[in-house]
Amino acid sequence: MMKPLRILLACVPWLLAPAHVPGAHAADVALYGPVGEPYSVRVTSLREARFKSTIRQQFDFSCGSAAVATLLTYQYGHPINEATVFQNMYLNGDQQKIRAEGFSLLDMKRFLAALGYEADGFELPLSKLEETQVPAIVLIVENGYHHFVVVKGVKGNRVLVGDPARGTRAMSREQFERIWDSQLLFVIHNRTDRARFNVAADWRVAPSGPYWMGVNRDNLFFTVMPRHGAGDF
Numbered sequence: 001m002m003k004p005l006r007i008l009l010a011c012v013p014w015l016l017a018p019a020h021v022p023g024a025h026a027a028d029v030a031l032y033g034p035v036g037e038p039y040s041v042r043v044t045s046l047r048e049a050r051f052k053s054t055i056r057q058q059f060d061f062s063c064g065s066a067a068v069a070t071l072l073t074y075q076y077g078h079p080i081n082e083a084t085v086f087q088n089m090y091l092n093g094d095q096q097k098i099r100a101e102g103f104s105l106l107d108m109k110r111f112l113a114a115l116g117y118e119a120d121g122f123e124l125p126l127s128k129l130e131e132t133q134v135p136a137i138v139l140i141v142e143n144g145y146h147h148f149v150v151v152k153g154v155k156g157n158r159v160l161v162g163d164p165a166r167g168t169r170a171m172s173r174e175q176f177e178r179i180w181d182s183q184l185l186f187v188i189h190n191r192t193d194r195a196r197f198n199v200a201a202d203w204r205v206a207p208s209g210p211y212w213m214g215v216n217r218d219n220l221f222f223t224v225m226p227r228h229g230a231g232d233f
Contacts, residue, residue, distance in 0.1 A: 049205045050167025054150070055082050057164035062086055064103030066164035067137045067148040068111065074162070075135040075152065075196045076188065078115070085111060103148075105186050108137065118190040123183055126173065130154040133197040136185040140176075151185075153198035160202060170206035 053074040057066035065086040072078040072085075089107045090098055098107070105121050112119045122128075129136055129151055136151045140161075152168065153160035159176040162168050188195070 050169065052168075052205070053152070053199070053202050054162035054168045055164060056167070058082060058086075061098065061102035063148045063164045064108060065089055067150050067162070068108050070150045070162045070164065071135060071137055071188075072112075072115075072117075074199075074202075075150065076117075076191065076194050077196070078194075088114075105137075105139075105184075108186065112188065116191075117188045119186060119188045121184045121186045124185050125183075126151075126154060126159065126176070126180075126185075129185065129187075129197070132192070134187055134189075134192055134195045135197050136187045138180055138185060139182045140179040141181055142179050152202050155198060155203070158206075158208065160198075160206060162202075168202055168205050170203070170208075 150162035
């Protein structure tokens with residue numbers, strides 16, 4: 001049974017590392033064809049690809065506003081930037097507490113309500129998102145720090161999250177359950193017809209199989225090292 005959240009959950013500042021780390025950008029790489037004709041190929045780094053559908057947080061304590069912006073923009077088709085969410089929640093919230101602890105789920109709830117979205121925290125298993133195909137914001141704890149992320153998809157034993165600090169990434173369900181100690185799902189429970197969950201494009205930055213499995217390395221040793229016979233020793 002759903003149980004509405006009545007307590008505040010804060011995103012503790014990530015004090016040991018800056019929130020915004022400049023990443024590599026897409027670039028045109030010049031290549032040459034069999035007869036020497038030049039052409040260019042657009043190359044996107046994996047780091048950049050991870051932030052194509054996850055909004056990067058701009059401040060140590062703004063993972064909450066970036067998570068809300070990600071949820072609305074990429075999971076509900078309501079484009080909005082982090083600055084707009086941040087400014088609104090900051091001006092209408094407890095500013096001293098926000099500076100010390102970050103945004104709370106109550107801040108998010110109030111902001112979403114002003115836009116016509118009904119959102120609450122519920123004590124439900126992760127399988128409920130898989131069943132309803134609805135995304136959620138959750139509070140995780142990694143390396144001792146509390147951090148808001150968006151659950152963008154669940155497939156079998158894999159969970160896809162939009163992490164405002166690290167971008168879109170996948171992990172095993174067991175790993176997710178270990179860092180999701182609050183067991184609370186903050187979800188929008190109206191306008192569910194607009195929800196986007198398990199989007200194929202999101203999963204493409206987190207393929208299930210390791211890249212090396214598609215490469216035949218049987219002859220690699222003899223390609224880089226000469227093959228000597230017994231009489232050559």
